Amino acid sequence: MTPSLRTENLTIRFGGHVAVNGVTCAFRAGELTVIVGPNGAGKTTWFNLVSGQLRPSEGKVFKGDREISGLSPSARAKAGIGRAFQLTNLFPKLSVLENVRLAVQARRGDGPRIFTRAASLTRLRDEAQGYLESARLADVAGYPASALPHGDQRKLEVAMLIAMQPDVFMFDEPTAGMSVDEAPVILDLIASIKKDTSRTILLVEHKMDVVRALADRIVVLHNGELVADGKPDEVMALPQVREIYLGVGADEEEAA
Numbered sequence: 001m002t003p004s005l006r007t008e009n010l011t012i013r014f015g016g017h018v019a020v021n022g023v024t025c026a027f028r029a030g031e032l033t034v035i036v037g038p039n040g041a042g043k044t045t046w047f048n049l050v051s052g053q054l055r056p057s058e059g060k061v062f063k064g065d066r067e068i069s070g071l072s073p074s075a076r077a078k079a080g081i082g083r084a085f086q087l088t089n090l091f092p093k094l095s096v097l098e099n100v101r102l103a104v105q106a107r108r109g110d111g112p113r114i115f116t117r118a119a120s121l122t123r124l125r126d127e128a129q130g131y132l133e134s135a136r137l138a139d140v141a142g143y144p145a146s147a148l149p150h151g152d153q154r155k156l157e158v159a160m161l162i163a164m165q166p167d168v169f170m171f172d173e174p175t176a177g178m179s180v181d182e183a184p185v186i187l188d189l190i191a192s193i194k195k196d197t198s199r200t201i202l203l204v205e206h207k208m209d210v211v212r213a214l215a216d217r218i219v220v221l222h223n224g225e226l227v228a229d230g231k232p233d234e235v236m237a238l239p240q241v242r243e244i245y246l247g248v249g250a251d252e253e254e255a256a
């Protein structure tokens with residue numbers, strides 16, 4: 001089976017510093033992979049290379065059989081790479097419902113038009129309402145996105161991403177800065193995406209409880225290089241991984 005996403009020898013240098021160094025890996029539909037590694041390991045930079053915010057110094061990115069290394073971020077989004085950004089995708093002045101409605105509309109290829117015919121508007125809004133309910137945002141559907149607290153804005157962004165239905169979902173620390181009450185909603189949403197086995201999910205995450213709950217597979221980056229890749233228990237048991245990554249996780253495990 002062709003992987004849904006693949007990077008081949010992906011490398012980027014900033015001056016003399018190699019932030020991502022020859023990363024080759026492939027991801028299948030129906031699989032949630034957590035990318036872990038210490039601070040500065042290259043996780044976000046690798047994400048930026050996949051979603052198009054950065055261009056590689058060397059190497060390639062493939063979506064299915066198609067090479068997408070030369071495409072802009074928006075062309076990659078159209079090709080099915082969906083990435084949640086730290087709230088930069090929101091339309092702050094529009095209502096929560098309208099934000100999701102525009103995401104549904106964009107997916108349907110209508111473009112994100114604010115004005116549209118009444119009958120289709122009702123259909124789009126009904127669909128958007130369903131996504132809001134899953135994100136437990138139905139009660140605030142009429143509020144401007146900018147009026148929501150931070151945690152709700154993060155949920156809204158995930159709801160919009162789900163409404164876009166990309167083939168590949170990319171989340172970079174999706175619960176960072178969220179309260180312990182709010183984080184489970186995001187994790188439930190990600191778990192619900194997993195139920196659709198045609199999707200591929202990539203998650204950068206530091207929190208070991210999240211990794212344990214969601215990961216089918218773990219990829220470990222260290223100094224820009226891929227140093228381990230496999231089933232969570234096997235990867236976490238590797239002495240090399242415990243040494244380089246679990247400086248954080250081993251303490252947490254002992255504390256748990």
Ligand SMILES: Nc1ncnc2c1ncn2[C@@H]1O[C@H](COP(=O)(O)OP(=O)(O)OP(=O)(O)O)[C@@H](O)[C@H]1O
Nearest residue numbers: 014017018019037038039040041042043044045046
């Ligand atoms: N635009 C840039 N210019 C120069 N150096 C950069 C740039 N972007 C990233 N780096 C460097 O590349 C390395 C990898 O950074 P990156 O943010 O990808 O790490 P990370 O694994 O996501 O870390 P964290 O867990 O702290 O977010 C770091 O040393 C960082 O300082």
